[in-house]
Amino acid sequence: METNYGISSPWEKVYWFARMLINSDQYGGIGGDSRRMNALASAIKTAIDQSNDDEHIVMEFLNQKLKNILLEGRKPGTSIYHSLEKLYMDLQDDLITLTDFKILCLTCEKVLVPINSCLGNIPSNDSEFVETYANTFLKKEGAKGLANIINILDDKGLRGSLECERKQLVASFSELRKNIENEMSGADLDSVLTAFCQEFERRVGQKRKGRAGRGVEGATSLIFRHFGIKASQAPEHFTTGLEIDRWVRTKEGWYIGISCKRTLRERWKQAYTTDLNLLNRHKIQALWHVLTYDKDLSDEKLTEIGSHRAVLYLPDDSPKLKKAGNHPGMKEYVRPMSSFIDDLKSLVS
DNA sequence: TCAAACTTCGGTGAACCGCG
DNA sequence: CGCGGTTCACCGAAGTTTGA
Known part of the structure; x- marks a missing residue:
């Protein structure tokens, strides 16, 4: 891990662990799997709490455990399997001491799992929230309401979702802070808390894109239904580079x-x-x-x-x-x- | 020189497939 | 049916190129 400007803390690794575990291009994005993240965290905790062996024996045990949890139930030869093997290999560079495993443990349990559940609590489309509103609006305004309807749904959906994201973030941030501020402070605390927020925003931001796209799609399909326009089957064997809804x-x-x-x-x-x-x-x-x-x-x-x-x-x-x-x-x-x-x-x- | 135009990136979620 | 695996569309922000 690079040391930066004298403010670096070993807990900077929280960010990098989280990043690696979520990276789906290179490492299979296994961090989104809360079951495995919890399994990994509790394996690390029990090993550290209960073992009286000396450090390098525990390390060896934990490395094996890590590999097992990452690869368990995966088929060798698949691209995911290779990604996870690479993840295991690359993690080795940062798992030097038992403290590093503690940091990985906290990353899984207190950063990734909470972010996963926050993401789960944030809607991936706005349609439900917006549907009844849109229908009454179209009923009242008729076809000329179309001028605004998609933008209004877009805005309303965005606003509602951003509020929901904030609520989730504030609540889990607060829980995390209370959880760890007795045990750490200063640069360590800063590293963990900011890692949490940064990853939260990165991921929720990606989710936002898909949601915006589905929102437009949903609004249009609502318009079709409202005005009773029948959708037909696609002409056979015709494909475009662009998705035709x-x-x-x-x-x-x-x-x-x-x-x-x-x-x-x-x-x-x-x-x-x-x-x-x-x-x-x-x-x-x-x-x-x-x-x-x-x-x-x-x-x-x-x-x-x-x-x-x-x-x-x-x-x-x-x-x-x-x-x-x-x-x-x-x-x-x-x-x-x-x-x-x-x-x-x-x-x- | 620098803003406008354009392209690239990447985590998520949904659809689909094959398997048991 | 459920589950692992794969593929692809989503688009906001960052990065790069263009052209006036």
């Missing part, structure tokens, strides 16, 4: 693919295909993209997407939409959310 069959028997996202980001090139033959072969009239975030759309992107049978639906108050409205070509394929249903209905019936 639902297909709608027009009265002419062609298809419109609808994809819902918060933003396109680097995926914008997959939002259209230049292969018009492919579209014709599968009777695909257009691909519609419902987006709530417009800031990463440049004019170049808009025209490129729009010139290949793709249509973008943006929030009514979107500046990019406003700009496109003044442009004769662009307004054909950059459309306001509020006309989404009418556009769709005129094609379906």
Whole structure:
């Protein structure tokens, strides 16, 4: 472990242990498995409390135990197995003394397990909370309510979820602090507490992305249900680089693919295909993209997407939409959310 | 020179598969 | 059915490139 500016504490390892155990690319992300984390923690505790052997014998025992718990029930040869073996190997560099095992123990029991359960208590989608609200709103406002509904759901869902995240964090932070502040202080205490918060935020932040995406998807599907638009099966053997959430069959028997996202980001090139033959072969009239975030759309992107049978639906108050409205070509394929249903209905019936 | 445009990253959750 | 395993979409923030 690097020593940093004279403020380093052995408890800095809490952060790095947590990081390694959660890292799914390299190490299999086993830290999310609370059962194993608890098993590991109690194995370390009992070994340290009950053994009278000298340190290196206990260490050897614990290393074996660690390996067993990490690999137990896993099939050799799978990619996860290799990742976990690598995790075990790389952990060795930081497990030099029994104190290091105590630190690992605390990481599992007091950092990872609580964060896991916090994550479990935080919703992974906003739909339940938002559904009844949205339905009454749409009933009252009708199709013109569409202008705001997705953004409102987005905001409401975000707000509600952030509040929930804060509650979870404050409560578990408090518990952790009370738990350890009698035994440690100063830089040690700081290292543990900040490691907890930093990992909490990293993970909850990732969860937030998925939730935002599902929120848009859910809001759109709610709109479909509310206005009684039937989704159809996807045309056979047609796949895009981009996920199409639902297909709608027009009265002419062609298809419109609808994809819902918060933003396109680097995926914008997959939002259209230049292969018009492919579209014709599968009777695909257009691909519609419902987006709530417009800031990463440049004019170049808009025209490129729009010139290949793709249509973008943006929030009514979107500046990019406003700009496109003044442009004769662009307004054909950059459309306001509020006309989404009418556009769709005129094609379906 | 520096802001705008664009791309990359990565933990989570869901879908799916094969197995017992 | 449940469980391990794999794959993929999610997007906010950080990082890189472009172009005026």
